[in-house]
Amino acid sequence: MAPTDTNHALRRIADALEMPVSVFTDSHAARPTDPSVNAVELLRLFDRIPDEQKRRECIEFVRRMAC
Numbered sequence: 001m002a003p004t005d006t007n008h009a010l011r012r013i014a015d016a017l018e019m020p021v022s023v024f025t026d027s028h029a030a031r032p033t034d035p036s037v038n039a040v041e042l043l044r045l046f047d048r049i050p051d052e053q054k055r056r057e058c059i060e061f062v063r064r065m066a067c
Contacts, residue, residue, distance in 0.1 A: 013043075 007021075014021045023040050042062075049055050 010021050010024050014024065017023075017036055017040065019036070019040065023037065024044050046055065046058060049058060
């Protein structure tokens with residue numbers, strides 16, 4: 001994904017969640033205590049996992065924890 005595509009995607013997600021884009025990009029940004037912030041953090045970190053198998057394992061782990 002090109003940087004402009006990434007920025008556009010982040011803007012759309014941030015708008016949908018009614019949060020600033022900095023929640024995705026700035027690890028020191030002030031974060032509200034809203035549970036959706038945890039979801040944003042999970043997405044941000046998940047995006048940094050380069051290995052496809054590790055991503056699947058992560059999803060399976062979250063599924064198990066959600067039950």
